[in-house]
Amino acid sequence: MVLECISVATQAPSGGDRQHWRFVVVDEPDLRAEIAAHYRRAHRERREEAAAGSTPGGGGNPRLERSVDDLAERLASVPVLVIPCVLAPPSPTTLAAQASLWGSILPATWSFMLAARLHGLGTTFTTLHLRYADEVAALLGIPAGATQAGLVPVAYARGTRFRPARRRPVEQVVHWNGWAGAAASPHPSPRRRSSDTIC
Numbered sequence: 682m683v684l685e686c687i688s689v690a691t692q693a694p695s696g697g698d699r700q701h702w703r704f705v706v707v708d709e710p711d712l713r714a715e716i717a718a719h720y721r722r723a724h725r726e727r728r729e730e731a732a733a734g735s736t737p738g739g740g741g742n743p744r745l746e747r748s749v750d751d752l753a754e755r756l757a758s759v760p761v762l763v764i765p766c767v768l769a770p771p772s773p774t775t776l777a778a779q780a781s782l783w784g785s786i787l788p789a790t791w792s793f794m795l796a797a798r799l800h801g802l803g804t805t806f807t808t809l810h811l812r813y814a815d816e817v818a819a820l821l822g823i824p825a826g827a828t829q830a831g832l833v834p835v836a837y838a839r840g841t842r843f844r845p846a847r848r849r850p851v852e853q854v855v856h857w858n859g860w861a862g863a864a865a866s867p868h869p870s871p872r873r874r875s876s877d878t879i880c
Contacts, residue, residue, distance in 0.1 A: 682800050683761055683835065690793035695785040701768035702789050705821055708761050715820055717757035719813040720832070724753040727809065752805070752834065759834040764817070765790040766827040786830045794833060803838035806831050 687704050695702065707713055756762075767786040773779045794804045808831045810817055823829065856862050 682802070683763070683797075686793050686796035686800065686802075687763075689796035690789040693789035693792045695789065696781045699768075699785070702786050703766040703768065703827055704793070705764040705766060705823060706761060707764070707821065710757075712820065713759070713762055714757045716762060716810060716817055716832075719816055720756050720807075720810045721753050723809040723812040724749070726812065752807070753809075756834060759836050761835040763793065763833040763835055764821070764823075765793070765830045765833065766823060767830060768827055770826065771828045782828065783830065790830060790833065797835055798843060801838055802835055804833050804835050806833055808832070 683706055687706075690704070691700065691702070707716065765786050767782060769782050769785070773782050790806065794806065797804050810832050811829060814829050817823070818825075818827075818829065
């Protein structure tokens with residue numbers, strides 16, 4: 682099932698159509714436990730930094746923070762961990778290079794997560810383990826030319842009822858024809874007939 686979801690993921694676009702993604706799938710319990718140990722350590726450090734005010738905390742969302750804590754404690758017991766990687770050097774120096782790097786792996790990662798959802802699998806995207814990316818790379822034999830983009834825990838979801846997450850209204854996140862533009866379209870949308878083609 683994981684391979685099926687990755688097959689869907691490889692339909693995503695990538696910079697120059699190079700398809701230079703790789704997915705490291707970890708289901709061996711001892712390896713999962715070691716990755717989870719690095720994750721817990723990074724989680725603890727993030728908590729300490731947030732308490733000291735040196736890094737942003739969880740944004741005042743207690744439910745989210747409980748979920749983050751729970752993942753840190755249970756990560757070793759998650760059946761499958763997927764680490765999406767892109768075959769490119771880390772730390773690009775220009776904005777364009779950064780966009781190319783992440784734009785070549787994140788659409789595929791999101792496609793993987795959507796495909797997993799269709800199979801009744803729950804996922805989340807997290808990057809905390811990247812504080813110890815070198816240690817995880819050594820553990821899994823990830824070569825120097827591959828950059829880890831994150832970590833996707835995969836498990837069967839409790840129940841099958843997925844529902845939309847709470848998000849800001851679209852009017853609060855859209856800027857029309859410039860940053861100062863109102864969210865609503867300045868032009869009324871014409872009524873589309875069923876025979877109209879969307880381009």
